[in-house]
Amino acid sequence: MYPVGIPSSVEAFLSTGIAGQLLIAFILLFFILSLCSCLMDEQYQDPAMPVPLPEHSLFTILPFFHQRFDFLNWGFRATGQPIFQFRLFRNTVIAVSGEASRRTFLTSKGLDLNEGFKYLSGSIPVVPGVTSNITSRHVSIVRKRLAVAQREERLQALIPELLLDCQRVMESWGVSGSCDPFKNIYELLFQISVRSLTCSEIADDSAVVARLQKLYDTLDRWNTPAAVLFPWLPSPGAVFKLLATKQIYGVVCGAINARQQSGISRNDMLQILLDHEDEHLVVVGFIMGLLVAGARATGATASWMITFLGCHSDWKVKAAAEIQSLISTHSSSSSTPSSTSHLQNLSERLSTIPVCAWESSTPILDAIIRETLRLAEPHTAMRRNLGPEVQFGDKVVPTGAFVLYQFSDVHLDERIYPNPWEFDPGRSTDSKVPFSWIGWGAGKTVCLGQRLAKLELKLIAAMFLLGMDFDIVDRSGKHMATPPRPNWNDTLLCQPQNGSFKLRFQQTPSPRLDGVI
Numbered sequence: 001m002y003p004v005g006i007p008s009s010v011e012a013f014l015s016t017g018i019a020g021q022l023l024i025a026f027i028l029l030f031f032i033l034s035l036c037s038c039l040m041d042e043q044y045q046d047p048a049m050p051v052p053l054p055e056h057s058l059f060t061i062l063p064f065f066h067q068r069f070d071f072l073n074w075g076f077r078a079t080g081q082p083i084f085q086f087r088l089f090r091n092t093v094i095a096v097s098g099e100a101s102r103r104t105f106l107t108s109k110g111l112d113l114n115e116g117f118k119y120l121s122g123s124i125p126v127v128p129g130v131t132s133n134i135t136s137r138h139v140s141i142v143r144k145r146l147a148v149a150q151r152e153e154r155l156q157a158l159i160p161e162l163l164l165d166c167q168r169v170m171e172s173w174g175v176s177g178s179c180d181p182f183k184n185i186y187e188l189l190f191q192i193s194v195r196s197l198t199c200s201e202i203a204d205d206s207a208v209v210a211r212l213q214k215l216y217d218t219l220d221r222w223n224t225p226a227a228v229l230f231p232w233l234p235s236p237g238a239v240f241k242l243l244a245t246k247q248i249y250g251v252v253c254g255a256i257n258a259r260q261q262s263g264i265s266r267n268d269m270l271q272i273l274l275d276h277e278d279e280h281l282v283v284v285g286f287i288m289g290l291l292v293a294g295a296r297a298t299g300a301t302a303s304w305m306i307t308f309l310g311c312h313s314d315w316k317v318k319a320a321a322e323i324q325s326l327i328s329t330h331s332s333s334s335s336t337p338s339s340t341s342h343l344q345n346l347s348e349r350l351s352t353i354p355v356c357a358w359e360s361s362t363p364i365l366d367a368i369i370r371e372t373l374r375l376a377e378p379h380t381a382m383r384r385n386l387g388p389e390v391q392f393g394d395k396v397v398p399t400g401a402f403v404l405y406q407f408s409d410v411h412l413d414e415r416i417y418p419n420p421w422e423f424d425p426g427r428s429t430d431s432k433v434p435f436s437w438i439g440w441g442a443g444k445t446v447c448l449g450q451r452l453a454k455l456e457l458k459l460i461a462a463m464f465l466l467g468m469d470f471d472i473v474d475r476s477g478k479h480m481a482t483p484p485r486p487n488w489n490d491t492l493l494c495q496p497q498n499g500s501f502k503l504r505f506q507q508t509p510s511p512r513l514d515g516v517i
C-alpha cells in the first residue's frame with residue numbers, strides 16, 4: 001500500500017534530506033505562483049486595456065527589477081505598442097511612452113506618486129509601527145519644512161559648512177591619485193546631504209556618517225523583488241532591510257534625544273524641525289525619508305557630472321572660467337589666504353559668493369547639470385491610479401493600476417536630442433515638444449529639493465574645477481576623451497557594469513586662483 005494523506009506526506013517530506021526539502025519547497029512554490037499568475041493572466045484580455053506582454057507574467061519580475069531599461073524597451077518592441085501592461089503578481093502595471101502619454105502621465109490628477117513608489121520601489125525606509133503610520137498630513141508638513149530648509153538665508157548659512165565638508169573629504173583622498181567617482185564622489189555627496197538635512201551631531205562625526213551610508217546601501221542592496229512585492233514575507237531581503245531601517249531609526253532618534261536633552265540650540269535642520277515643535281514622526285520622517293531622496297539622486301548626478309567634465313576639457317575650461325568670474329565679482333581680492341591649504345583657501349573664497357549669484361549667474365553650470373540629468377538620470381516615474389479611470393489614447397488605465405513612465409523615452413529620443421548619447425551642454429533648449437526635458441520632474445510633480453540639490457552640485461563642481469586637475473582614465477591609465485556610456489539598467493547610479501574607468505586627480509597647488517586670490 002502507498003502512504004497517502006497529509007500526515008504521511010509530511011512524514012515523507014521530513015525524512016528527506018535538507019537538499020530534498022529545499023527542492024520540494026521550491027517546486028511547490030513555483031507551482032503555486034504559476035497557478036496564481038495563470039489565473040490572473042486570464043483577466044488580461046479586455047481590448048480597452050493595454051495589450052499584455054507576450055511573456056508569461058512570472059518571467060517579467062526579475063527583468064523589471066534588475067534590467068528595467070532593457071525590459072521596458074523590449075516590452076514596447078515586443079508588443080509593437082506605445083503602451084503595454086504586465087503583472088507583478090497581484091498588481092497590474094502599465095508602461096506608457098510617447099508625447100501624448102507623457103503629458104497625460106505628468107498631469108493626471110488621479111495618478112499618485114507616493115502610492116506608486118510605496119508599492120513598486122520599496123526604497124523608502126519604513127519602521128513598522130512608527131514611520132508606517134505617516135499620513136498625508138505628516139507628508140505635507142515635511143514638504144513645508146523642506147521649503148523652509150531651502151530659504152535663501154538658510155542656504156547662505158549652509159554654503160560655508162558644505163564647502164568645508166567638501167574640503168575635508170577631498171583632502172582625505174590625498175594630494176593625487178585615482179578613485180572610483182561612484183564611490184568617492186557619492187560619499188562626498190552623502191556627507192553634504194547629511195549636513196543639509198540632519199544635524200551637526202551626526203554630520204560632524206564621520207564614523208556615524210559612514211555607518212549611516214552603509215545602512216542606506218544595505219537598504220538598496222536588499223531591495224529584492226521578494227522584499228518589495230511581499231514586504232510581509234520574512235525573506236532575507238525584508239529581514240535585512242528591516243534591521244538596517246531600525247538601526248537608521250536608532251541613529252536618528254539618538255541625535256534627536258541628545259539635542260533635546262542638551263538644551264543647546266544649533267543652526268541646522270534638526271533645530272528648524274524642533275523649533276517648529278513638529279511631532280516626533282515628522283522629524284524622523286523628514287530626516288529618514290529625505291536623506292534617501294536627497295543623497296541618492298544628488299550623489300549619482302554629481303558622480304556623472306564630474307565624469308563628463310573629466311572627459312570634456314572644453315566644458316571644464318568654460319565652467320572654471322565662470323566660477324573664477326564669480327569669485328572676482330563677489331570675493332575681495334585683498335583678503336589674504338588664511339591657510340597654506342589651497343582647498344581651504346578656495347572653500348573660504350567660494351563661501352563669500354551669495355546664493356543669488358550661484359543661482360542666477362552660472363548659465364554654464366546650469367547647462368552642464370541639465371545635460372547630465374538628461375543623459376544619466378535613470379528614473380522610472382511610478383504612479384498608482386487612485387481613480388477614476390485614466391484614458392491614454394484609446395486605452396484605459398483602471399483605478400488601482402500602477403503606471404510607469406521611463407525618462408529615457410524623452411531624454412534619449414533622437415528626434416528631440418540628435419545623437420542622444422553624446423554629452424553636449426551646448427544643445428538647444430528651445431524644443432517645441434511639450435515636457436521635452438523633465439530632469440526635475442514636471443506637471444503635477446516637481447522635485448521639492450531642487451534648489452538645494454542644484455546648489456550642492458555647483459559647489460562640488462567649483463571645488464573640483466578650481467581645486468583639482470582631474471580627468472577620466474581607462475584601465476591602462478589612458479585619458480578617455482569619450483565618456484563611458486551611462487547604464488540605465490542601474491536604477492540608482494546609472495553606473496556602467498564593469499567599473500572600467502577611474503577619476504584621476506591632483507590637487508592644484510594654487511594656480512587656478514592666480515590673479516584671483
Ligand code: HEM
Pocket residue numbers: 113146197290293294295297298301373377379380381382438439440441442444445446447448449450452453
Ligand atoms: C540631483 C538631485 C535630484 C534629482 C535629479 C531629483 C529629481 C526628482 C524628480 C525627477 C522628481 C519627480 C519624480 C517623479 O515624477 O516620479 C523628484 C521629486 C522629489 N524630490 Fe527630487 N531630485 C533630486 C534631489 C532631491 C533632494 C536633495 C531632495 C530633498 C532634500 C529631493 C526631494 C524630492 C521630493 C520630496 C520629491 C517628491 C515631490 C512630490 O511629492 O511632489 N530631491 N525629484
